[in-house]
Amino acid sequence: MAQQAGIPKRIEKETLKLSQEPPPGINAQPDSGNYRYFKVLMEGPEGTPYQDGLYHLELFLPEGYPMEPPKVRFLTKIYHPNIDKLGRICLDVLKDKWSPALQIRTVLLSIQALLSSPEPDDPLDTSVADHFKQNKRDAENVAREWNRTYACKS
Numbered sequence: 001m002a003q004q005a006g007i008p009k010r011i012e013k014e015t016l017k018l019s020q021e022p023p024p025g026i027n028a029q030p031d032s033g034n035y036r037y038f039k040v041l042m043e044g045p046e047g048t049p050y051q052d053g054l055y056h057l058e059l060f061l062p063e064g065y066p067m068e069p070p071k072v073r074f075l076t077k078i079y080h081p082n083i084d085k086l087g088r089i090c091l092d093v094l095k096d097k098w099s100p101a102l103q104i105r106t107v108l109l110s111i112q113a114l115l116s117s118p119e120p121d122d123p124l125d126t127s128v129a130d131h132f133k134q135n136k137r138d139a140e141n142v143a144r145e146w147n148r149t150y151a152c153k154s
Helices: 009-020 104-116 126-134 136-151
Strands: 026-031 034-043 054-060 071-074
Touching: 009 026, 009 034, 009 104, 026 104, 034 104, 054 104, 071 104, 126 136
Parallel strands: none
Antiparallel strands: 026 034, 034 054, 054 071
């Protein structure tokens, strides 16, 4: 990928690494018209209610990146206590635990890990979190149903 005018070296390096060594189960491509905007496809982790799902996310690098975290949200509907109905994600590395040492790759792997281990005690969607706390099996069944309905590759 040739250096495009105005692309910060850091973003260029991360973008190149994402295309050459994609994290397992994750594909992140920059938009052709905006190098700060990425279209992300994430496979639901095996052994979770999200298994076999293919989730669309968008990731945006703000002007302040890497001093401020990327903005990431799910575009595919998902039933998860740490992801709200608008697709916003409650994850420490996207907020107070962000560090410029982290990269797009780290953030995406952290989101994938969050799918494997929901944190109902630090919820973004309290009704989903309550469901997970009161009846985890039933909540996981709903998550599987949403996965089949909204995220499954047909």
